């Protein structure tokens with residue numbers, strides 16, 4: 001798949017790009033089955049790094065990551081063919097996988113405060129990510145909202161919690177609703193946010209992040225660094241840490257639930 005001039009112009013202008021129906025039904029079904037499989041790893045102490053949150057219905061899986069070493073199908077999807085090729089077209093040079101995660105956003109699952117990803121993605125300055133929805137991402141289920149045209153550098157921040165509230169309040173936020181099969185590419189400097197899932201079904205999505213190959217290969221280093229930082233967290237606080245950034249708005253799992 002080659003990006004056309006209009007798609008390239010939209011990417012440069014907006015800092016994100018939606019490709020409707022880029023994955024066929026067979027591929028979507030396969031990815032959905034993989035996500036079910038990985039979700040089961042979280043429940044059974046399987047491989048990968050898994051994070052939980054408290055919802056009104058009880059504890060729920062919020063995120064799984066560091067997965068490709070344990071899943072050949074997922075590894076191939078992320079490192080060969082369409083996705084890595086599209087990332088390369090956006091960089092203008094071959095791309096390399098930096099990290100991969102599934103955000104499950106189960107019913108009642110928390111949203112994310114307005115943020116740019118770049119500060120949390122250490123070791124390389126610039127990345128592109130793709131959201132691959134497994135379930136419909138709608139305003140009600142907690143789709144991404146993006147402020148277009150602000151992907152040229154870091155905006156003022158509120159410590160580690162994302163954008164400074166007055167800065168975020170001044171941006172023009174647009175919801176990006178997606179169906180399974182669509183892809184949403186976004187720059188690591190594109191401001192984005194999302195809300196709680198208010199529906200009674202999950203809003204699962206893969207998020208795959210790439211850097212330009214010429215910048216190096218940091219995937220192993222990224223996860224070593226993240227695991228080390230998470231080992232040092234004390235688990236205190238009103239929100240759960242899913243990321244090196246503290247922008248997830250979900251609640252920590254309550255003891256005894």
Ligand SMILES: O=C(O)CCC(=O)C(=O)O
Pocket residue numbers: 103105111112117142143144192193194195205207
């Ligand atoms: O999945 C979402 O709702 C938002 C994800 C996000 O912004 C993140 O993981 O940094």
